[in-house]
Amino acid sequence: MAVYSKHPASAPPEAPIRETTGHLMMRAWCIFVLFMALSTTAWVNAFGTPATVVITIAGGVLSVVLWIVMRPHVQWRRLPWFVIAYVLWATLSLIWTAWLEATALTLLLLYITTIQALFIGTVLTWREFVRALASALKWVMALSLVFEVWVAVFVRVPLLPGFVPRVDPVDPIFYWSRGNLFGSGRIQGIMGNANLLGPVALLAIIVFSIRIAMGAPRRTLLAAWIALSGFLFFRASSATAYVAAVGVAVVLVTVLLMRRARRPGERTKYYIGYAIIGLGGVVALWLLRGEIFATLGRSSDLTGRETIWAAVLERAAEHPVIGWGFATPWVPWDPAFDGWIIDHHQTVMQAHNMWVDVYMQLGIIGLIIMGLVYLAAVWRSWFFAVDRPRWDLREDRPYSPITLLPTLTMGILLVQGLAESAPLLGWGWLLLVLFAYKIKQSPHVGVGPAEQSVAIERGELTKRVS
Incomplete structure (x- = not known):
């Protein structure tokens, strides 16, 4: 006959560990x-520039307050x-700028984004960040589709910023949405710009694919999100x-091939092949740009960009x-930019090349610093992806799919x-800074104080760490 013991061998049952509210x-x-x-221009189109500035400043202040209150672990030497x-x-x-008001305003945006x-x-830990980024991208992709459906089905005419329907045709560059969802033209999503929607949709495909590779739940739904992002792309x-x-x-x-290397020097051939393909691709793209962009329905001068570059370089010289003086983006109401370069009857707000833009604003010194920013970020993100995680004698730990995200994002930003x-502001600058900082703070996914002192992630840690 079984006898109930007051001294069980196992620990008493307890509720699973959950994240705090x-x-x-x-x-x-x-x-x-x-x-x-990710959707900055959507806020400008919907609520106007003043309201967007207020929301942005308020968001930055709130994050600073939360940082002070939470006092999370930071390795200050590894900034x-x-x-x-x-x-x-x-x-x-600010000392020598030719457009003081524009510099002060855009510096505030730079500070807040940084x-x-x-x-x-x-x-956020690495896993939490990928989940948060995936959630934000879902909102962008879903709202872009809903917005385009709403314009095509209910408005039925192109929509101007401020939710103003436009019956009389104007230059399409002014439209927030052209209502092309059920037609053959380009769609612009909530950002109101197809050239901004495309890279974000590509980023969404990457992030959702990484989530599937991580073994996230509801992978069928994630596949549907990839399909939606691919459609918008x-x-x-x-x-x-x-x-x-x-x-x-x-x-x-190239990263996947690098990971297969087992002996010292085996990666050399992959690096050589990568360099040949990369440099050859850039040369071929430039020499054959007429045929390539004609196939894509674009002009050989990249839709007027060469003319813009010439004007900016002339001023930079x-x-x-x-x-x-710093001004990212160019403030269109400032006399220095208002009417300086006109494209489709609209004042241009950027140089359409981040390197040309930095050179004009901050000179050769700024260009060198920005080059070092990207060199360091690309270098660290590359080895974050290709090197097997190792902090002791064990050398057979599996790679994490998360390590692919920084280097693939760098690829998007460099080409864009x-x-x-765009990489100088908004999500481009935010992710560049975040990856440059996060890799130095947490070089291994899920390991170290910066990873384990934040919160319990879906029960992966067995105890709370204060």
């Missing part, structure tokens, strides 16, 4: 910050020093995004060392930066 709210806030960075150097040099340009990147990289018909997709594919294949200045 405060941490869940903090992660929701991070999702909102990421969503706003992204080249990023800090760029921000300081941009701040110093702080938000550091905040998210500090309070295709319908955006952005030549820059198409080239970025090719670049991402080359980087991915007047102050080549320190530049004219050749035809757009």
Whole structure:
């Protein structure tokens, strides 16, 4: 006969460890910050520039307050020093800037975006960040589709910013949505710009694919999100995004080949092949740009970009060392930019090349610093992806799919930066700073104080760490 014992051998049952409500709210806030960075122009089109500026400033203040209250673990010696150097040099340009108001306003945007990147990289672990980024991208992709459906079905005419229908035709560049969802033209999503929608859709495909590789739940639903992102990527018909997709594919294949190396020096042949393909691709793209862009329905001068570059370089040559002063983006109402370069009857707000833009604003010194920012970020993200995680004698630990995200994102930003200045602000700058900071703080996914002192992740840790 069984006898009940008052001294069981096993531990008494207890409820599973769950995240605190405060941490869940903090992660929701991070999702909102990421969503706003990914869809900045949508806020401008919907609510106007003044309201967007107020929301952006308020968001930055809230993140600073949360950082002070939470006091998360930070290794202060391992900050992204080249990023800090760029921000300081941009701040110093207040001394000689030719457009003081524009510099002061855009510096505030630079500060807030940088702080938000550091905040998210500090309070979220790698796995939490990927989940938060995936959630923000879902909102962008879903709202872009719903927005285009609403315009095509209910408005039935192109829509101007401020939710103003436009019956009389104007230049399509002014439209928030052209109502092309059920037609053959390009769609622009909530951002109101196909060249912004395309790279974000490509990023969404990468993030959702990484989530599947991580073994996330509801993988069938994630596959549906990939299909939606692929549809928006295709319908955006952005030549820059198409080239970025090719670049991402080359980087991915090379990383996977690098991971197969077992002996010292075995990676050398892959590096040589990677360099040949990369340099050859750039040369071929430039020499055959007429045929390539004609196939994509674009002009050989990249839709007027060469004309813009010439005008910007001409101005940059007047102050080549320190530049004219920081202004990212160009403030269209400032006399220095208002009417300076006109495209489709609209004042241009960027140089459509981040390197040309930095050269004009901050001179050769700023260009060197930005080059070091990207060199350091690409270098660290590359070895974060190709090197097997190791911090002791064990050398057979599996790779984490998360380690692919930084280097693939760098691929998008570098290609996008050749035809757009978008990587200098918004989600481009935020992710650049975040990865440069996060890899230095947490070089191994799930290992170290910066990873384990934040919160319990889906029960992966067995105890709370204060």
